[in-house]
Amino acid sequence: MQTGPEPNWLDDEEMDAWIQVAIALARLPHALDAQLLRDAQLTHFEYEVLSALSEAPDRTLRMSALADLSYGSLSRLSHVVTRLEKREWVQRFPCPEDGRFTNAVLTDAGWDKVVQTAPGYAANVRSLVIDRLSRAQIRQLAAIGKRINAGSPPAR
DSSP states (O other): OOOSSOOOOOOHHHHHHHHHHHHHHHHHHHHHHHHHHHHHSOOHHHHHHHHHHHHSGGGEEEHHHHHHHTTOOHHHHHHHHHHHHHTTSEEEEEOSSOTTSEEEEEOHHHHHHHHHHHHHHHHHHHHHTGGGSOHHHHHHHHHHHHHHHTTOOOOO
16 A cells, blocks of 8 residues: 555656657767777776866866766776876876865876877767757757756766
């Protein structure tokens, strides 16, 4: 016997929309990883870390800020940065403003890796999403994404 209010079930139109989102959420990470692993020997998460550092002032971010930007836990980020350090694409050092924090910096070799990888990544994103939509749909998709993501806490 159920107590409490009746669940607010999805109607057919809402269910169809949700199924499409769920399929995209399942399909896109695999497709992004596959291309990056094949062409650049990077996972999508590794590329996102390198890319975030490439866009940061002085190519440097606190590890905590980098975890927030990449939607990964600090623990997961630390493991990934260790792998990237072994490839000499990233270095870690104490934050000069506050030694309690650690900064990550993109090395010149890491910058070169991002520059080499970005065109293939962009082509894959274009093929998977952008080229399938009209300009109006791209604007709608951006607005929908902003609405869904507004106020979303970082993944932890």
